[in-house]
Amino acid sequence: xxxxxxxxxxxxxxxxxxxxxxxxxxxxxxxxxxxxxxxxxxxxxxxxxxxxxxxxxxxxxxxxxxxxxxxxxxxxxxxxxxx
Numbered sequence: 001x002x003x004x005x006x007x008x009x010x011x012x013x014x015x016x017x018x019x020x021x022x023x024x025x026x027x028x029x030x031x032x033x034x035x036x037x038x039x040x041x042x043x044x045x046x047x048x049x050x051x052x053x054x055x056x057x058x059x060x061x062x063x064x065x066x067x068x069x070x071x072x073x074x075x076x077x078x079x080x081x082x083x
Contacts, residue, residue: 022039 019040022043024039025036026039026042027034027036028042
């Protein structure tokens with residue numbers, strides 16, 4: 001547990017250094033939208049959008065696996081009850 005806490009502290013320190021070194025404003029243009037923000041904010045939002053889209057695209061797979069697992073558990077329970 002202490003090892004994980006140490007890793008978390010190191011990652012937070014690296015994130016803080018990254019944020020301080022990449023605080024310059026950048027202009028972002030997307031379709032008809034345009035805005036100016038700190039580079040680190042743009043990078044964090046881009047990462048969050050990618051993580052969210054990966055999660056959303058994985059939902060059908062997760063539902064399928066969950067249903068298959070439930071069916072297997074039900075079949076296993078039925079087999080054990082029949083013995």
